[in-house]
Amino acid sequence: MRLTSVRLSDLKRHASLDVELAPGLTVVRGPNEAGKSTIQRALEMGLFRRPTSTASDMDNVRPWSRPEAAPTIEIAFEEDGVKGRVVKVFAGARGTAHLELGGEVHTDPALVDQRLADLTGLPSEKFFRSTACIRHAELSDLDRDEGALRDRLHQSMSGADRGTWAARRKLQEAISRYRAEGAKNPGPVKQARDAIARLATDAASGEAALGALEHDRSGFAEARADREAIDARLSQAEADLEAAERAVAARDRLAKAEAEYTRYRRAAELREEIARAESAHPSPTALPVLRSGVEQLRSLEYEISEQRAELATQPDPSQWQATAVSSPAWQPALALPVLLAIGAVAALLAVGGTVGLGVAGLLGVFAVGSLLLVLRLRSRASRVRLQNEMRDTEIARRLRGRSDLEERLRIVERDRDTQLAALGMAELSAAETLLAAETEHVASIERLRAEYRGLLGDAPEEWEDVGQLRDRMAATADEARHVLAGMGPVGIDPDGHRQRADAAVRSVRAEHGHAIVAEAAARARVEANTVDAEEVAATIEQLDATRASLVSHERRLRIYESALGALDSAEQATMKKAARFLEQRMGADVSAITDGRYRRVRVDENELRFSVYSAERGDWVDVTTLSQGTIDQIYLAARLGLVRQVTQDRRPPLVFDDPFVTFDDDRARRAVELLKRIAHDHQVIYLTCSDRYDDVADKVVALPGPEARDVPEESVDTPINGPWVVPPSLPAPGLPPGSPPGRLPRVPVAASSAPTAPGVKSAPTEAPTLWGAEPTTS
Numbered sequence: 050m051r052l053t054s055v056r057l058s059d060l061k062r063h064a065s066l067d068v069e070l071a072p073g074l075t076v077v078r079g080p081n082e083a084g085k086s087t088i089q090r091a092l093e094m095g096l097f098r099r100p101t102s103t104a105s106d107m108d109n110v111r112p113w114s115r116p117e118a119a120p121t122i123e124i125a126f127e128e129d130g131v132k133g134r135v136v137k138v139f140a141g142a143r144g145t146a147h148l149e150l151g152g153e154v155h156t157d158p159a160l161v162d163q164r165l166a167d168l169t170g171l172p173s174e175k176f177f178r179s180t181a182c183i184r185h186a187e188l189s190d191l192d193r194d195e196g197a198l199r200d201r202l203h204q205s206m207s208g209a210d211r212g213t214w215a216a217r218r219k220l221q222e223a224i225s226r227y228r229a230e231g232a233k234n235p236g237p238v239k240q241a242r243d244a245i246a247r248l249a250t251d252a253a254s255g256e257a258a259l260g261a262l263e264h265d266r267s268g269f270a271e272a273r274a275d276r277e278a279i280d281a282r283l284s285q286a287e288a289d290l291e292a293a294e295r296a297v298a299a300r301d302r303l304a305k306a307e308a309e310y311t312r313y314r315r316a317a318e319l320r321e322e323i324a325r326a327e328s329a330h331p332s333p334t335a336l337p338v339l340r341s342g343v344e345q346l347r348s349l350e351y352e353i354s355e356q357r358a359e360l361a362t363q364p365d366p367s368q369w370q371a372t373a374v375s376s377p378a379w380q381p382a383l384a385l386p387v388l389l390a391i392g393a394v395a396a397l398l399a400v401g402g403t404v405g406l407g408v409a410g411l412l413g414v415f416a417v418g419s420l421l422l423v424l425r426l427r428s429r430a431s432r433v434r435l436q437n438e439m440r441d442t443e444i445a446r447r448l449r450g451r452s453d454l455e456e457r458l459r460i461v462e463r464d465r466d467t468q469l470a471a472l473g474m475a476e477l478s479a480a481e482t483l484l485a486a487e488t489e490h491v492a493s494i495e496r497l498r499a500e501y502r503g504l505l506g507d508a509p510e511e512w513e514d515v516g517q518l519r520d521r522m523a524a525t526a527d528e529a530r531h532v533l534a535g536m537g538p539v540g541i542d543p544d545g546h547r548q549r550a551d552a553a554v555r556s557v558r559a560e561h562g563h564a565i566v567a568e569a570a571a572r573a574r575v576e577a578n579t580v581d582a583e584e585v586a587a588t589i590e591q592l593d594a595t596r597a598s599l600v601s602h603e604r605r606l607r608i609y610e611s612a613l614g615a616l617d618s619a620e621q622a623t624m625k626k627a628a629r630f631l632e633q634r635m636g637a638d639v640s641a642i643t644d645g646r647y648r649r650v651r652v653d654e655n656e657l658r659f660s661v662y663s664a665e666r667g668d669w670v671d672v673t674t675l676s677q678g679t680i681d682q683i684y685l686a687a688r689l690g691l692v693r694q695v696t697q698d699r700r701p702p703l704v705f706d707d708p709f710v711t712f713d714d715d716r717a718r719r720a721v722e723l724l725k726r727i728a729h730d731h732q733v734i735y736l737t738c739s740d741r742y743d744d745v746a747d748k749v750v751a752l753p754g755p756e757a758r759d760v761p762e763e764s765v766d767t768p769i770n771g772p773w774v775v776p777p778s779l780p781a782p783g784l785p786p787g788s789p790p791g792r793l794p795r796v797p798v799a800a801s802s803a804p805t806a807p808g809v810k811s812a813p814t815e816a817p818t819l820w821g822a823e824p825t826t827s
Contacts, residue, residue: 050168051732052702053132054125055095059118061087061110062755071748073728074721077736078743079752085736086184089706092734093182095122096165097174099158100137100144107139119144128168135161170699180692181731182704183685220613227606238606241599248592255585262578269571276564283557290550296536296543303529306522312504313519319501320515326494331486334472342472343484349465350477356458378430382423389416621654628654631690635659638686642719643679650683659683678711685720689727702732707739714741721745 057066062084068077079085090110112118119140126133133150146161148154150168155161171177178184229236235243332339393412397405474480505515533540632650639661640648649662651669660669661683672683685708692703705724709717721742724733728747735742743749 050126050128050699050701052092052124052126052734055088055091056123056125057088057091058121058123059112059115060091060120060122062113063087064112064114068750069748070732070734070750071746072732073747074725074733074735074745075748075750076742076746077734077750077752078738078740080738080754082755083738083752085738085752086706089182089184089704089734089736091122092124092702092704093174093177094120094139095124095135095137096169097162097171097177098137098139099162100139100146101142101158102139102144103141107141110139126168135165137161168699169701170696171701177701180688180695181701182706183688183708184706217613217616220609220616224606224609224613227602227609237602238599241595241602244595245592245599248588248595252585252588252592255580255588258578258580259582259585262575262580265571265574265578269568269575272564272568272571276561276568279557279561279564283554283561286550286553286557290547290554292536292539293543293547293550296533296539297547299529299532299536299540300543303526303533306526306529310519310522310526313515313522316501316504316515317519319497319504323494323497323501326490326497329490331490332483334487336487336491339472339480339484339487342468343477343480346465346468346472346477346480349461349468352461353458353465356454356461360454360458378426382419382426386416386420386423389413389419624654627694628652631687631694634690634693635683635686638689638723639683641723642682642686642716644715644719647679647683650686659687678713678716681708681711682716682720689723692731700731702734703727705733705735707735707737709737717741718745 051072052070054070055068057063057068060066062082066084066088068088077085077088087110094110110120112120119138121136121138123134123136126135128150131151133148135149136145136147138145144158145156146158147156148161148164150164155164166172169177169181171181225236227236227238230239334342389412393409393416396412397409399405400408469475469477469480472480472483474483533543539546629652631652635650635652636648639650647661647663651660651662653659659672661672661675662668663670672680675683689703692701703724709720712720718741721735722745724735725745727733735746
């Protein structure tokens with residue numbers, strides 16, 4: 050099978066892409082994010098994925114610009130010179146598939162996938178990834194579909210057309226299911242054995258139950274007769290106890306009536322005493338009013354005594370008048386210094402000269418001395434006058450205070466006399482005596498009332514005539530005496546008869562309870578024994594059938610185990626043969642890639658593990674101990690050997706998504722040359738971002754890189770290759786000397802596009818603009 054072209058629509062970043070492929074080695078080259086892995090994914094989906102798939106990874110292949118669009122993959126191919134075409138539209142449940150090959154046309158997705166599996170020799174997408182399709186760092190990932198891989202190896206060695214791995218797995222599951230011993234999910238064998246044990250126990254217990262049924266029924270009849278006899282005895286004992294209870298109740302009524310009669314009789318006497326006391330109060334005034342008036346008299350009497358004592362402490366006003374001080378007269382003495390001053394002035398004017406001056410000075414001195422004396426007298430007179438004014442003020446204040454005190458005393462004495470007149474008393478002592486007598490009388494009444502309340506409770510005195518209550522209780526007591534007399538011996542000793550009757554009732558009730566329990570137990574035994582002869586017979590028949598089923602299950606288990614043993618033996622033989630064949634095919638490829646460093650390869654047929662012979666160590670080494678690049682190279686040879694072996698006469702295309710990233714240049718070149726040789730039998734599609742394999746390829750398809758850029762908001766209107774501002778301190782390169790620094794000239798470069806292989810349709814891209822460069826053509 051050779052793919053001639055691939056057309057993608059609405060698949061991830063490819064809105065529309067056509068790729069033509071060479072029959073041999075085609076290298077699809079492009080930078081990162083050019084969509085190379087998308088092409089590889091499209092080949093997987095177009096050849097093996099059902100278009101109605103709703104797997105979660107389908108959301109990742111939808112177009113970025115139109116997520117609602119349905120990805121479409123169209124692959125053109127040739128099979129032994131016959132041209133074919135397959136188209137798949139991945140639209141979930143509405144997905145469609147269309148396959149044309151020669152004259153046959155298929156539109157059923159299941160038939161399309163089956164026909165493609167026949168053409169490629171690869172049964173599934175997982176198997177395709179494990180053998181003919183290799184992604185980044187997946188060279189050593191051979192366990193994607195180990196069962197299918199083993200089946201293909203068996204088929205390639207033995208020629209069988211059935212899946213022995215699936216058959217072996219089904220046999221193992223069947224044996225495990227038959228041998229399951231768990232309590233939750235037991236196998237058929239354990240279920241049969243458990244059923245046999247259970248049925249045998251049920252049959253034995255059923256036969257024993259049939260024998261015990263008759264015995265239980267006779268025991269139930271005897272228990273019922275015993276219970277009926279005890280019922281009659283219990284009825285008589287309860288009647289005797291009821292009569293004794295009535296006698297005890299009558300006796301209690303008699304005692305209660307007598308006690309009530311005594312209580313009501315005393316209450317009637319108390320009511321009469323209270324009535325007599327209420328009519329003989331010592332004071333016509335109520336006790337609270339009398340007590341309040343006496344307390345007010347006491348307070349007024351105390352206030353009178355206090356005011357009289359205060360009044361007695363006040364001095365006599367006549368004494369205050371005798372203590373007045375007379376004020377000295379200073380006005381007559383003022384005439385002396387005036388006269389002396391006049392004389393001095395006259396002597397000075399009349400005599401003149403020294404004598405006149407001396408006489409005037411002497412008279413002036415005497416005038417000043419007499420003036421000072423007059424001033425002292427005036428100061429003393431002022432102090433005496435102030436002292437007398439203060440004394441007069443104090444006398445007036447004390448006189449007013451004494452007058453107020455005497456007025457208050459007269460008011461209090463008037464209030465006292467008014468209160469005594471209201472109480473009808475002449476003095477406080479008589480009021481005190483009356484208060485004491487009234488208090489004692491009221492206290493005696495309250496004592497009588499308290500006794501009355503103690504007898505009748507909180508009921509008011511006028512609630513009912515206690516005399517009627519007394520008579521009623523006397524009648525009740527007489528009635529109880531007559532009842533006891535009519536009951537004969539029971540009425541004479543009610544307590545004794547009740548104790549004896551109660552003891553008899555308890556004894557018979559205990560017997561009655563035991564009889565009821567015995568009857569219920571007998572009834573329960575009869576009801577619990579529900580087995581009958583038909584059920585026992587059916588259980589025995591089911592036991593025989595289950596034993597026959599166990600024999601059948603054990604025979605089938607032995608057949609499964611024999612078949613599994615035969616398959617294991619055949620698998621070991623075929624896997625051993627396949628491993629030897631794989632060692633021969635891998636040895637040549639490993640030697641070609643490693644330039645003869647490793648030539649011999651050993652394959653573990655049980656786990657598909659690989660070892661190589663190391664000339665340095667002189668021994669076999671596991672490939673996992675080598676470098677990652679060498680491991681990838683050995684597993685590349687394993688993949689090539691496996692795909693050539695398991696596909697047999699089929700030749701599916703081999704897809705490589707740049708798996709040589711860990712190879713050095715020499716071994717990468719040798720690996721590609723190996724792919725070049727393999728391309729004579731298998732079409733090889735190699736996806737890479739490097740151009741080092743272009744000269745080996747039969748065809749090179751170059752994919753353009755992504756063009757969109759994240760442009761800042763402030764430069765949205767400025768293209769990416771727009772003006773470039775140079776700092777003013779730097780000279781502008783490419784300008785004549787002395788040119789001012791600043792913006793550089795934009796020199797456009799001719800538009801160009803990456804070389805595109807024939808068959809690849811891509812839109813032309815705008816060439817970038819280089820600053821300070823001459824126009825060139827790429």
